Amino acid sequence: MPVTHEDILHWLQRSAQVLHENSAFLTELDSAIGDADHGINMDRGFTAVSTKIAGVSDADIGALLKTVGSTLVSTVGGASGPLYGTAFLRAGMATSGKQVLETPELIAMFDAALEGIKARGKAQAGEKTMLDAFIPAVDAAQQAAKDQLPVPQLLQSMAAAAEVGMNATIEMIATKGRASYLGERSVGHQDPGATSCWLILQALSDTVSPEIPHEE
């Protein structure tokens, strides 16, 4: 059961909804170690995405994801804009012309997104950023692919790994982004970007998971 263009549309709409619902929470996380806008930024970005993709009927997943990327770059307004923007732009390049994504395409897509975030933000694992949710999630996806798990389980294991990674940011010292201005005082706080990353991956898993019925 591959991921379809429609699944991607549903995922994006669900992400917009989840980020909207969690906007205050994300902003609260950002208020502890940043500038209290991550929820506002992500909500603004995904509201724009949601509007932009509402009328998309063309079944090219790559083109769709590129639109998401450029929309996020243009609207988020914080560091997460270029980062998620680059992730979606690269994901779109990796899935160019595709109408469905089987496991190898999914892996290629996530790899490309991860490399995009790394290239854009010049951060690595352990710096208390969205990468600390996304790197373990992509590792989990690769392991699931090796274990030949079906796509829904692969996405579930991604979301689960992202959540673990997100929780692990609490104990980390930030060395990239605004939170790095706090130095050791950043310890004890969960990274907002890692949290939004988990929410987005959880939304993907929820979208394609047959166990959980869609609301849209």
Place this chain on the structure above:
Amino acid sequence: MPVTHEDILHWLQRSAQVLHENSAFLTELDSAIGDADHGINMDRGFTAVSTKIAGVSDADIGALLKTVGSTLVSTVGGASGPLYGTAFLRAGMATSGKQVLETPELIAMFDAALEGIKARGKAQAGEKTMLDAFIPAVDAAQQAAKDQLPVPQLLQSMAAAAEVGMNATIEMIATKGRASYLGERSVGHQDPGATSCWLILQALSDTVSPEIPHEE
């Protein structure tokens, strides 16, 4: 023939007039090596001084000069505000309670003013500032006092020395104030603050000089 309280009042009004007339010139000098406002700053400051002292009848020179100082500090708005402000404040302290100034009081007044500018701006001779007009002027006053010249000649020799010093700033490299941002490119331009300093000392000489009739 000592300098009287009335002379000081006339000097201040004449300075205001001269600085007003030379406002565009001073600003033009400042546009070459600064931020093009020295004429505006000095005109604004001395216009305020002129208004402030218009009604002064109390014959205490010290109090009058202190008023001038605090008015300049409050209104000039550029580096020259604290510098000339401190000079007049210190001059006022050195002449506290005085109704007339004989040569020793004049020398004490100028010394105090000079020390004030040095303390405020932490500059010294040769840094292409107002000090390069004022230091030789005070030196000339001291020499004139030693030579027992009458007050008008003393003030004339001050103004003449200030003018020579002002011209000497053309070849100097600025190492204090905004002009220092230009480094060696400040060479070839006359310092605006040295120029206003000469104008003010020339106004004093013109005020007390019997040869040149007052206009006020």
Place this chain on the structure above:
Amino acid sequence: MSVGIVIVSHSARLAEGVAELAEQMSMGEVTIAVAGGTDDGSIGTSIDKVIAALQKASNPEGTLVLLDLGSAVMVTEMALEQLDPIERERVIISTAPLVEGAVLAAVEASAGSTLAEVAEAANNGHEMPKGQQA
């Protein structure tokens, strides 16, 4: 109470902009007072604005003053001379870069640090990573 911050700039907009950026990081826990522009609204400094900002930010923990250009030091020192000695003793004029120093000072002050610590944090503004090495 946390250390107060005063922003002295020749431009009113610049001073307000720095304060709004720094306030984002300190979440209203730090008084950030501005003294920007002359009394008549042109570009320059105003001793009255500096005195008012020092008074607004004054508190027992002390105040860090950040400046845009070197020439703002003189007006700030004259303003300090008008404060009573106890007040004056607990003010430091920072040598840090204005924007970067103000943001780091706001973060440090909001953590309840001492004036010396806040002043040191501001100086780390020189090393704030930007450009290629970010």
Place this chain on the structure above:
Amino acid sequence: MSVGIVIVSHSARLAEGVAELAEQMSMGEVTIAVAGGTDDGSIGTSIDKVIAALQKASNPEGTLVLLDLGSAVMVTEMALEQLDPIERERVIISTAPLVEGAVLAAVEASAGSTLAEVAEAANNGHEMPKGQQA
């Protein structure tokens, strides 16, 4: 033509204030373009504003971009990727402190210096004398 300057800031007021201060020293001889705040006027950065500012300041001598905070590097780099390669080649993202660097860059650019010289002048912003050693 002289080297252009672009000010990228999370705050519109901050960007405009920096430009007005720097312009005082360059007397209209240097194009200083600003990109401050988000498109909807809140605090943050806007790629469209950065692209527009880069285009406005674009010229054969090159452009120096100064930033308020490290996180503005990413949006600036993305904006640069949208310029054609010849344009992009002649842009340097400065690591200098924003205010101090912009003033010194404006002075240097107005003297007709090269992009490399303007970038170096901006970096001298770290040593701009302030405070006690002024």
